[in-house]
Amino acid sequence: LETWAGELRSRMENAIRLLEKGDESSVTQAKQQVNELVVRRLAPLHQGSYPLPYPVEIQIDDHAEAFTRLRVISEDTPAFLYALSNALSLHDVSIEHVRIRTIHGRVEDEIDLVDLRGRKIDSPELLNRVKFSVLLTKQFTYFLGAAPDPFAALSRFEQIVRDVVQKKKEKEWLDLLTQPHLLKDLARLLGASDFLWEDFIRLQYETLLPMLSPYVRTHALAGTPETLAEKRRNALKGARTLEEKGQELNRFKDREIFFIDLDHILHPDSTFESFALALTRLAERIVDEGARMVYEDLARRFGRPRTVAGLEAKYAILGLGKLGGAALGYASDLELLFVYSDSGVTDGAPPLANAEFFDRLVKGVTGLIKSKREGIFHLDLRLRPYGTSGPLASSLDSFCRYYSPAGSAHSYERLALVRLRAIGGDPELGKQIERLRDEMVYFPGRLDLKELKELREKQFMEKTGSKRLNAKFSPGGLVDLEYSVQILQVTYGKEVPSLRTPLVREALEVLSEEGVLSEEESGRLISAYTFLRHLINSMRMLRGSAIDLFLPSQDSSEFAHLARRMGYSRGGPLDPSEQLRIDFETHSAAVRVFVERHFGRDSIPGATAGNAADLVLSDQVPRKTRDFVLRDGGFDQPERAYANLKSMAGGGTRRATFAKLALLAFDILKRRPDPDMALNNWERFVRAQVSADFHFNLLLSQPMRLELLLGIFAGSQFLSDALVRNPGFLDWVVAPEVLHKVRETRDIEEDLRRMASGCSSHGEWLNRLRRLRRRELLRIGIRDICLGVSTREVMLELSRLAEAFTQAALEKRILELPECKDRFCILALGKLGGSELNYSSDIDLLGLWSDENGKNEQEGKALFAHLMEDLRSDLSSHTEEGYAYRVDLRLRPFGRDGELVPSWSSLVHYYCDVASPWEVQAALKMRPVAGNLHLGHSFLEKLRPILLQDRRREDVVRPIEKMRTMGVKTHSGETPDVKIGIGGLRDVEFLVQGLQLIHAGRLPSLLEGNTLNALELLGKENVLPEPVALELKEDYLFLRRVEHCLQVLEDRQIHAIPKDKKELKALARRLLGPDGNEDRFMEKLNGCLQRIREAYVTYLIEGRE
Template identity: 35%
Template sequence: MLPSFDNLTESQLEANVSLFRAAGFSDPEAAVRAMMRITSLWRDAFEQKSESKTDPAEEPPWYWSLQRVCLEAPLKDFVLNVVDQYVRNAHEQFDVFALINSTPRALGILARLACASPFLTQTLLADPPCLTTLALHGRTSEMKSREQFAQEATNAMTASGRKRPQMLSELRRFQRREVLRIGMCDAFGLLDLRFVTLQLSLLADAMVECCLDLALTEAKVADLPLAVISLGKHGGEELNYSSDIDLVLICDQDSAVVQRVARLTIDGLAEDMPPGFLYRVDLRLRPWGEAGPLVNTISGYADYLIQDAATWEKQAMLKARVVAGDMRVGKKFLKRIRPLLFTDSAVDIRRSIQQMKERIEFRLRQRGKLNSEVKLGVGSIRDVEFLVQSLQLIHGELEPRVLNSNTLDSLVRLAEFGLISAEWYRHLRAGYVFLRTVEHSLQLLHNQQTHELPVDERQREWLAHRMDYPDAATLMRRFDEHRHAVRSIFDECLQFESTTLHSVAAAESMIAQAPATMLDTVLSWHALQERQLRLEEIFAGVDAGTEAIVSLRQIPARTDHWDLIVCGKDFSGWLSVICGLLSIYHLDIRRGDALTGEGINGFGDHCVAGRFLACFEVRLEVPATEPLSSLTFAENLATSLQEEIGRLGQQSRGSSIEDVRAELLTRFCDAVPQQSVSEPTSADVDVELIRLPDSVLTQMNITGADSWGFLYELASALSLSRFRVLRAIIDAEGSRVRDVLYVRERNGRPIESEERLQELQLAATLIKQFTHWLPTTNDPHHALARFRDLVSRLQPAVAWFDNMKSLRRPNVLHAVARVLGISQYLWEAFLQSRHQQLFPLLTNPEELAIRECRETLMLELDQACDRTYDATAAWAALNEFKDRHLFRIDMRHVLGHCRPFGAFSEELTELAELVVCRALEIAWRQLVPQYGQPLCEDGITECPWVVAGLGKFGGIEMGFASDIELMLIFAEAGRTAGADSVSNAVFFDHLVNAVASGIAAPQDGIFHVDLRMRPFGQAGSGAVSLHDFEKYYAADGPAWPYERQALVKFRCVAGNTGFRAAVTVACHRAIYGTGQFDFVAMRAMRERQIRQLVHGGAINVKLSDGGIVDCEYAVQALQMTFGDEFLTLRHPNTLRTLSEAARLSLIDPAHRQSIERAYVFLRELIDCLRMVRGNAKDLTLPTPGTRDWKMLARRLKSIHDSDVPLEELEA
């Protein structure tokens, strides 16, 4: 918090320095003095306005805005210093305080440019009136054509005088102002990279044309058959802020006049005169480079390409474009040379480009810059350009439509014609845009041609802030991600042999077919002659150092039953590992005896210390594709079991027992037949515990209904609860089991305390039963760990026995398993910390199937919050109500009760509306006693107001991790009627901020109140009058296009009923009044989102190309284009609007169906990603084929019963 306005005096210097230091200023004293200089100029200006009605002691609006801008800026000191300089430079030229008072955006522009570009900042400081144009002119981001640039430049030159030096100087000033405008639009995300570079290129076209016109005038020639051809980035209409322009001059017939005009043109561009040069001009791409003539004829250039040009010179001509001069000559030249570019073979082209790239990288490696060069290094801009150009040279002759001078446009064409895959296109485009943006940011620092990432950490931090990353580490991670993705594609594409491209779906299919399970190949058993001989060989093998030995033979007369002997080195959890692996391999234990340590089993077999011995009769539970007598079946099966038991045993002894449990549980759940857990039938068991006298062992007699993996579930539950099984006698007859286990504590002590005996009972019953339901969950390992934690938390509760009775019900266990196995967020945010209050919701799954109506919720809320007028208690009651019902709705969704699609969003949005309305009431009761009722300007009438929702809240589309975007609009200026009277703006700002702070978010993003969509964003007040609202969002108002677009989701949710209509009319007039949609600004916003938030080489379901945002923006474009004509399009919900657009024939019904299907699928996918962590931070899709990918697919099917395979995402 900074000092109040009236305390910015010399006497308060020390106190103010402390406040600035606490606010994060690195040089607080200098910052205080800068602020004092600004306020001094303000007071001087105020005193000169005798007609002003403002109290000079009252804090001016600009000071409040400046505080917000500085406190939110990453470079606070620099921003305040720039504002100080600007005010001092501007105050004698115009009323600068009137500007920043009425338009807080002006301060935002200064701050943004200060953090983005010292070069642009200096340009603005040297020409202060430019800020007025940038801040107030609603058409700042409009695209200008080459002709418009040229005409405006000519007008500026003509006004400066008729002498060449003055005209060239004015041309440079005009160019600086335009670069400033483009740079500002770039910094605020109003233009995407494609349009930034296009505007810079068209501006350069106009500058070349103006210099050529001046040269013709100087040479006293009206017309000349001379064409200026641009190559490189200028030719591709993708110019940087500080690029050279590569020019080639072509004529029909050479002459002295042509040479003179050419030289004057180049001098006009490159000559350094106040305020500098226009462009550095590179002429080395002409035939014979610097040794060749300045101007070449068409025939001479063609002869050079035929006889002497290297591949790289032909490659450079792919970007040739006529930018000035005689267009007839230029087009004739391009037509003549085009066929001459495709004379090399594909192998030669690839080899030449590879060698050229290797030479570039060799030089960079020698200078230690290979991995920091954005333009030329590994995975750099040049990789993308060379890849594109190689494919154009190889395929351009047969398919001329792939030829385009612009890299981004070329990528689109290459993808359209199948020369690169959709996956390659996405990664190359994202990488190219990212790297080019980094390059722009580097060059904007001081308008210098640099392409290397800074070594200095402070400079890297600055670069990160310029690109809207939180820190340099995040920037460098993105840099490495994109470089890796680009280079991988470059290497694959530039290899000599042809590359077969696979879609993601095809790749997944191949991955799925590659591994063959043990049961895919049916093999037979090698019988040993005598059981004792088998055991002797087995023990000898273990003694020799083998971890485990497995012997398997078919039982005579019972072809589907097998005799299995397993012996190995003892380890913790040995029984659960063996039983788990047998279940995974679909071997069901029918009877047997297993023990560890010295002893004799029921077959008379001896086991020695430090070993375990398991002798089982097992049955193969899946149908075999070949006769089981196949020779190698048993050998392979036994070998696989032996290797796995040995590996897992080593891991267990090596302190990796949790990893072993997680692997076994996940594989068990993947292998278990789904039909065995699909119905909520009872899986209960009876357990009798007998303490054996004179022994550390407790005998467990277990009977119950048999089920798939029964013994694994039991052994796993005991191991998880830190019990050690020393012997297990197994017997299964029909559908019943009768097992006897002998157990003790893991540390070797007997189980003595009643608490541990109770845990043993629970492990054998409740945890074992819970394990039975794990195959229905998404994350079995964490579900089981959370369940055990939950049970331990419930044990001390008074209602312990009632809780356990409820938990033993199969449908309750099933519900608990689904919840704990699907969402880490629901566990951490609710059950783990508030199990006593929220667990009862889970014990009544039937009640969760019913949606609570709005009236019931309102009645409960009234009872909860109206019991007290104490604000603290009221906020606590509101938040407790919110969390309980938020948890309940989430439970309903996870259990599949929120159907059809959209019902979950409706329930969450309804809850959010109730919470917001009640929060406003509580905040109102807090503020009115202090400030009084807000009144209109007449001092009598109560001032009406409304609160509107935006975003997903406004669109009735909330989901997991949705925030609540709000905007408060009040009727008019005025003051409150209390003794401590304040303006309505201040009162309503306090009101809406009290709501934002009063509604507690249980986790980042979840029901968090977001006020950033208000006019002027963070620099503006939290509440706005209707007049200011209309003025801000008017067609010629200062609102950015994306802010106006956001109003499509505007929906009044609280406040004066009559005033809602007036606000809605004003909102619709701002959105739909023009009947236009700013596609340029939309593309810029999308590019910025992708650059900042999408990992290189990855898919973000929300933000990547083709993600959910593209669906939403397409619908919003329809609304803003046709909403003035068709009133029924004016609805904040995307799907409803899409249906209405189809009904109105604005889109084809088939398109509507495909868009809706894609939109619903993406929304469901986002839902399944967010429900795990409960936040909106990262919606990156897992790598196909990984465990996370498979878990996501399971969630998608389980929660939404989706009929769209995850592999179809690319489609």
């Protein structure tokens, strides 16, 4: 609750701060942030479902003079008031007051409205518009989770509603705009792309929305290969001039692109391959038809180009790049090469040389086909022979000379021909050019790999100058994959004709079939290729631009929108942004590993490019890169960390699964105090698993399990050892009903009784006892380390655990000694007595037996001493499973020299007549915890008057100060000791206990064994100034937290701050979080110790009131 409240406060403050700025940008940003939070809340509620909109009744009450009251009655749904306020804002209406009533899930809200001038709204027309807007916006808000950019979707929907209202078309649109399927699709569309909104939806929504109705939506909106030609012919009917034909062709093109985009957006299950193929088919038709139009126009004006014997010269249009590879995406350039068959002249008047004719043809095509926005179907002719210096159309002879072995084509130009594919013009000439290409390109040694490497390095430097990731040009991006596949095609294509394909996916499959790639590697690369193409397409669609392929910052709203645009959904184990991040890093690593394996690491641009997935997937990562990745991940011992990673990775499909998991783990480990320890413990845990594959897949499906696991592995070696030794504990611990509540003592006792009943021997009982304690400590440790429950709660749980174990062990022994039943009680002192135990505390116990029946006292002493000795042995002795608790019996009367278990009457006599001041002080924490609790309480009633005696301050202070002085001398060291040292826990405890003994005579309520409760009482009774008591509480809790972190690490009684810098750094991060450091921690610690010491001296030694 505290964490949630803190997050809410921070978000509210941020939003209010933006609103207070008042400028349009800040207000929009505030709205966007709130909208994201609303969507995050809505997303998990109807995953995959299409809920019917709840009916809404809206009543107008205009009886008040100063305002108009809107009464809204409906079923309560999430974000109801948020949607309502958005709807009202459409009409410049101000909300003056809101009364919220929710009765059994039904909302009856009253909203008082005024116009922007603060006056009552009288216009019936405006009120009807308000009612209409409220209804529609409320329904639409419920589907915002489907939108890649929810804020944009809501804003655009509001614009549509405003337009409908202004045109007074509410009635005809009401049924359509309340259909759940339509609203879900509309949310997806409106939040998908600025370009689609600005250029199509905003202008044509009246035509578009009816097309989204469920009946119409069963059919594709874009043309199929069979219908595309007919649709094109119909679009061009009536066009006479070349200009008119060009205009109609462009309208047809833009409309079909829009429909292809819509089909892709509205069918989340459709593949990127089908989208790319549809765009490619359309591009081929448009370019071929545009060229035919221009050719016929030129032929009409200049005649047809002729060659030898008057034969007509042919031309072919060849696609390169994405067009050649049938992999066009949104805003992909159309890379084209025009080749004509022969030199000659046209047969018209005036005649034109064929070179001039085809040059004009290319110019005409580039002028005819218009890009609606930059990069969208933009014709790119730069890959022609001689580049921008060469003619726009190349003769077949010039083509052959340029790309021949003796030609001047660069290696990257030859490589580009791998993607060459005839897409228009004369089919026979196109096939001829493809055959010639095969002869010129698919021959070993034709490529200069050094030149290609230098080009790639230059490209990397120019295109990715910043450290931002680029989907195309960063190491492991699309360019590395495409170039490398094409090089392998050229290398093996002479012997394997099926490799002479422009399609990357097909080439990868053939490379696998021929044994160049393993089936596993080929599968990884096909997945990477599909992902990267889909990613680039989604970025271009969101931005409406082909140029910017840098990934947004991973904590930005744009990155979240991109993830959702790609189809990553909310409500799963990882949020969409995290899913996208992991997939990008995994796929780019797979590409880098592929390049490294076949061409060497130096073929990858960027000196230290790589991430955790590279280390998992590759066996050849250079040490420099390896160390850089690991040190960047927070590892101080990269050699051991790398060995752990490789051990966990294994081989085959397990390695691929672990690559993804490693990325997720590295992100978590960066924020953990000791990544080296965590990774080492995880590797040990994986070795203890029956199936590492199952473990990895489980963690991927439940990332919170991984977070908890690594939290323990980084926070406590002791608890890590327990988990490695008992892997099955994890499933029990992470069950919500176990992890998210404080266990009662009786529940633990019941577990112990059930366990005891199933033991066949005493040795088995002892081992089970110890295993159960480890399990419970693991549960408490996860709640402490991973969930951040309060230190107070941790101390309580640790104390309850010790109580339950003491009771269970006693019950087991009393079964063998029935005569002891009801005559024996165990009292706790020290930290257990105060219910403030820590992880490695001894438990201070005092046995007490009843001597009221007058039985033989010597016999009783021997009997109960035997019982107490057996009990201590059961808890403290070492078995194969270790020990349960270290039991300390030295606080009994006369210490080691006294009877092991005093009788009730002798204990009363001792405290009345013999006990020293420090023993009386220790008795403040005494309480019964096991056995006959009534017997223990009857003793405490006798003890109470002793504790309430009037005492002079100096009689209390003198022995306390003597003990503190001795303790400080005994435990002085090079670093602060948070328990015994000056200003440590003992100062707080002795201050509290001293003040209790001084003032309890007049304030009996001060008798309280728990230090924190006692501090609250001392403040409440003004024995300590309340601010001082509060400050001491906070400082005491901080020192207890330090103590816990020191002890839970290795289950040792450590109270001194570590000298080792690495250990100190880890301790600082455990206490202060990922950003904590040694200096900040020591500053906080020293301030705490100083304040405690000052309070100890001021209020106990000096006695200031």
